[in-house]
Amino acid sequence: MLGLINGEPINLFFSIGLIIILATFLGYLAKLIRQPLIPAYITAGVILGPLGLGLIHDEEAIKSLSEIGIAFLLFIVGLEIDLKKLKTVSLVSTFGGILQVALTFIFGFLIAVFLGFNQITAIYVGLIVAFSSTMVVIKLLSDKEELDTLHGRIVLGILIIQDLLVILALSLLTTFLSFSYFVLISAIGKGLILLAISILVSKYILPPFFKFAAKSQELFILLAISVCFSFSLLAYVMGFSIVIGAFIAGVGLASLPYSIDIIGRVMSLKDFFSTIFFISLGMQLVMIGKNMIIPLIVLIVFVVLLKPLIVMSLTTFFGYERRTSFLASISLGQVSEFSLVMVTLGYYQLAHVTQEFFSMIVLLTVITITLTSYFIKHDNLIYKKLSNSLKIFEKLSMDRKRLAYKRRDHKTQIVIFGCDRMGHIFLDALKKLHKSLTVVDFNPEIIDNLVKKKISCLYGDIMNTEVLDRLKLENVKMIISTVPKEMDNEFLIEYAKAKNPKVNIFVTSNHVQQALDLYEAGADYVILPHVIGGQKVSGFLVSVVKGKKDLKEIRKRHLKTLLNLERIPSS
Numbered sequence: 001m002l003g004l005i006n007g008e009p010i011n012l013f014f015s016i017g018l019i020i021i022l023a024t025f026l027g028y029l030a031k032l033i034r035q036p037l038i039p040a041y042i043t044a045g046v047i048l049g050p051l052g053l054g055l056i057h058d059e060e061a062i063k064s065l066s067e068i069g070i071a072f073l074l075f076i077v078g079l080e081i082d083l084k085k086l087k088t089v090s091l092v093s094t095f096g097g098i099l100q101v102a103l104t105f106i107f108g109f110l111i112a113v114f115l116g117f118n119q120i121t122a123i124y125v126g127l128i129v130a131f132s133s134t135m136v137v138i139k140l141l142s143d144k145e146e147l148d149t150l151h152g153r154i155v156l157g158i159l160i161i162q163d164l165l166v167i168l169a170l171s172l173l174t175t176f177l178s179f180s181y182f183v184l185i186s187a188i189g190k191g192l193i194l195l196a197i198s199i200l201v202s203k204y205i206l207p208p209f210f211k212f213a214a215k216s217q218e219l220f221i222l223l224a225i226s227v228c229f230s231f232s233l234l235a236y237v238m239g240f241s242i243v244i245g246a247f248i249a250g251v252g253l254a255s256l257p258y259s260i261d262i263i264g265r266v267m268s269l270k271d272f273f274s275t276i277f278f279i280s281l282g283m284q285l286v287m288i289g290k291n292m293i294i295p296l297i298v299l300i301v302f303v304v305l306l307k308p309l310i311v312m313s314l315t316t317f318f319g320y321e322r323r324t325s326f327l328a329s330i331s332l333g334q335v336s337e338f339s340l341v342m343v344t345l346g347y348y349q350l351a352h353v354t355q356e357f358f359s360m361i362v363l364l365t366v367i368t369i370t371l372t373s374y375f376i377k378h379d380n381l382i383y384k385k386l387s388n389s390l391k392i393f394e395k396l397s398m399d400r401k402r403l404a405y406k407r408r409d410h411k412t413q414i415v416i417f418g419c420d421r422m423g424h425i426f427l428d429a430l431k432k433l434h435k436s437l438t439v440v441d442f443n444p445e446i447i448d449n450l451v452k453k454k455i456s457c458l459y460g461d462i463m464n465t466e467v468l469d470r471l472k473l474e475n476v477k478m479i480i481s482t483v484p485k486e487m488d489n490e491f492l493i494e495y496a497k498a499k500n501p502k503v504n505i506f507v508t509s510n511h512v513q514q515a516l517d518l519y520e521a522g523a524d525y526v527i528l529p530h531v532i533g534g535q536k537v538s539g540f541l542v543s544v545v546k547g548k549k550d551l552k553e554i555r556k557r558h559l560k561t562l563l564n565l566e567r568i569p570s571s
Contacts, residue, residue, distance in 0.1 A: 187239075
């Protein structure tokens with residue numbers, strides 16, 4: 001009999017064992033054929049769940065473990081949030097995020113009404129399609145090392161706004177039939193109180209405890225996890241999801257000097273539990289009725305295609321280049337894990353929706369998350385195919401004319417791609433040589449800052465041939481790219497060398513193998529920041545040991561440089 005071993009039901013221990021073994025096997029196969037891991041994990045859940053062999057009967061326990069995975073992920077996200085970096089995308093994240101949720105909700109609601117759903121169910125559809133999966137997107141962007149890119153920050157900022165709004169949505173659903181402004185204000189107030197408690201506790205109470213716990217690895221990790229669970233429990237008591245409490249706990253601890261160490265220690269737990277989350281998604285799949293097939297197809301198309309178009313329109317409107325806007329938008333083309341929380345609440349507790357609708361939303365969640373894993377994996381290739389068609393979005397951009405500066409007599413000799421902290425150091429050094437140079441960046445705030453300083457600059461993307469042609473590369477003597485993406489740099493090398501074989505090209509990489517590939521592609525020099533940093537530091541270490549340099553003077557100069565860089569917007 002399925003689900004039995006020697007006549008005894010399979011307990012939680014064996015359930016987790018089966019899950020991990022099958023997930024490992026399918027994950028290994030996925031890697032061998034170069035496929036994303038998330039579909040492999042979901043497939044494992046389908047095989048073990050009711051649609052497959054039906055071996056797992058502890059579904060509620062597995063769901064609880066998967067929620068812990070989401071909590072740990074958002075705890076780490078909170079720890080990693082650099083509010084100073086997010087300031088550079090604060091406008092598009094805040095207003096763009098709110099507009100995206102509002103517009104997607106309205107369109108989703110109207111489509112649901114058109115499909116024949118009643119108004120209450122249509123409201124659920126609008127809410128479900130409005131939010132994207134923080135869990136999935138952050139995992140995929142982290143795997144590609146793109147969380148700290150410009151589009152990664154835009155996505156993270158929008159997701160944070162979405163997570164704050166989903167708190168309100170979940171709170172309001174429970175009082176749906178008796179809505180009042182008091183309920184709305186109460187939900188906002190409780191959220192702000194929880195955030196304030198987190199910041200105050202982390203600033204005034206926790207530092208001495210962490211200082212003491214840092215002497216013991218076991219005590220240190222237990223304290224960090226205890227803080228995470230404490231705020232999760234507090235959030236639950238206040239009527240929020242436990243994952244919101246975990247996120248707020250991470251935001252509070254981010255200001256502590258131990259945050260990086262906490263991330264390193266919690267990461268393995270996050271990976272374990274988040275794997276269970278994706279498997280639990282597959283286990284929740286059930287067959288849907290024929291009457292739900294057309295609504296499911298329509299909603300998949302809306303979430304995967306139309307929702308990203310809304311995001312791209314908004315990001316382009318706020319002044320971002322079409323490639324950045326496209327990469328940000330394609331990352332948000334799925335429904336959130338909170339959609340499962342909403343529909344579970346609406347079906348099991350509030351009786352707002354039917355079982356068939358519940359099953360359809362589970363299927364919608366699994367399909368859109370699976371598709372997203374492929375879209376993000378191949379986002380640059382998809383952009384290349386659609387690049388020309390996406391030019392129409394540039395007409396939506398506000399103040400595009402201000403995003404460039406050039407004197408009439410300016411003939412560019414040196415081009416710098418990317419003027420964040422490293423790029424700005426190069427800019428300062430090269431200006432002293434009195435060479436005519438031009439900066440290219442796809443962050444509007446950086447370009448706006450350069451325009452004010454009357455530094456020759458151009459807003460655009462490294463893979464945009466129109467931007468490259470405007471630079472007249474055939475007359476340029478040197479190109480410096482601080483962009484660490486291998487595909488971008490390979491394209492730049494190929495295009496620039498075809499225009500001007502004599503141009504010297506400096507590119508940046510964070511990995512040794514990528515650096516070797518870039519040399520093979522034709523780069524004249526590959527900058528590896530950690531290698532160059534190690535060489536420079538070892539040089540002045542020797543000088544300090546020999547007494548040739550004063551460490552206090554070196555420290556003073558370094559602090560001055562850091563303070564200057566801190567004021568620069570980041571790409």
